[in-house]
Each structure stands twice: as C-alpha cells, then as structure tokens.
Amino acid sequence: MPMSRSSLRPPPEAVDAGEAYQKSHATALRLLARREHSVLELRDKLAARSFTDDIVEPLLAELTGSGLLSDRRFAEAYVRGRVERGYGPQRIQAELRERGIRGSLADEMLEAWSGTWLESAREQRGKRFGTGFPEDFAARARQMRFLQQRGFTGEQIRAVFNA
Secondary structure, three states, X not given: OOOOHHHHOOOHHHOOHXXXXXXXXXXXXXXXXXXXXXXXXXXXXXXXXXXXXHHHHHHHHHHHXXXXXXXHHHHHHHHHHXXXXXXXXXXXXXXXXHOOOOHHXXXXXXXXXXXHHHHHHHHHHHHHHOOOOOOOHHHHHHHHHHHHHHXXXXXXXXXXXXX
16 A cells, blocks of 8 residues: 555654754744744743743744844834824833833833833824813813823823923
8 A cells, every 4th residue: 555645654643853952943933023022922932832831932032042032122013103102101111011022121211211201101192182172070180080091190191290
C-alpha cells in the first residue's frame, strides 16, 4: 500500500525544540513588526499561541538583549498615543500597569507629559460639551464625570472648571 503524504510527516510531539524556538521567534518578530509590545504583552501573546515557557523566556531575553523588545520604547509609544487620544494620567497609568509597565518607568513616561494634562482636559471637555460652561449642578457633574472617566485627576478637573 502506498504511503500518503500525511504519513511522511513526523507526529506533532516529535517537533524538536529548535524548530519550536524558530517558530516562536518568527511569530514574535511578526508581532513586533506591527507595533511595540511590552515584555508582558509579548509573553502573553506567545503563550496564547501554545509556545511553552521554556521556549518563550529565552526568546524574550534574546529580543530584549538585542533591543528588539523594550518596555521603555513601548511605554513611550503607548503614552504618546493615549495622550494624543485625550486620555488623562490616571487612566494611562492604570493601562500601563495592565501591560506590565510599573513603578518608576511609568512615572517617568507620565512626567514627560505633565505640562499638557490641564490643556488636554480642557480640550476634551470642549470637544464633548462645547465652549460654554454649565450653570446647573447636574450638567457640571456630568462633565466632571466624563473627565474623570478619561483619567484626569480631581485637581485637573477642578482647574478646568475654575478657569
């Protein structure tokens, strides 16, 4: 009986570690070519594609060592994008924590934008509600909640309404 093509392939468990590493490397490079990723994001995406920790961890170390993967570069790009979309520092910091960027690096990235938060809050309020300020308490509270949900601090929100 002739052998079919599928019988010539090794079973999936016979795939060697070198081939799995190459596949994980190619996958990681494809993901990084699209956008910056944090180490945590890339680890999660590779794990979701069934790559094991014994393959992923050395790969992450290699990519970090070669400069292809950088939490700092990711944080800079992420913060810039979120600021451009009108989000405030508290929301951006929470989103950075979810992506594995914590502590001094997150603080440093947000500090670089510290002079823009108040103007950004004013701009977001104006885009959503127009130039005039509300006279009644309910409308004012609604606008303040909007800015709070965007991630601006209470101090920044009060400054917008006291200007």
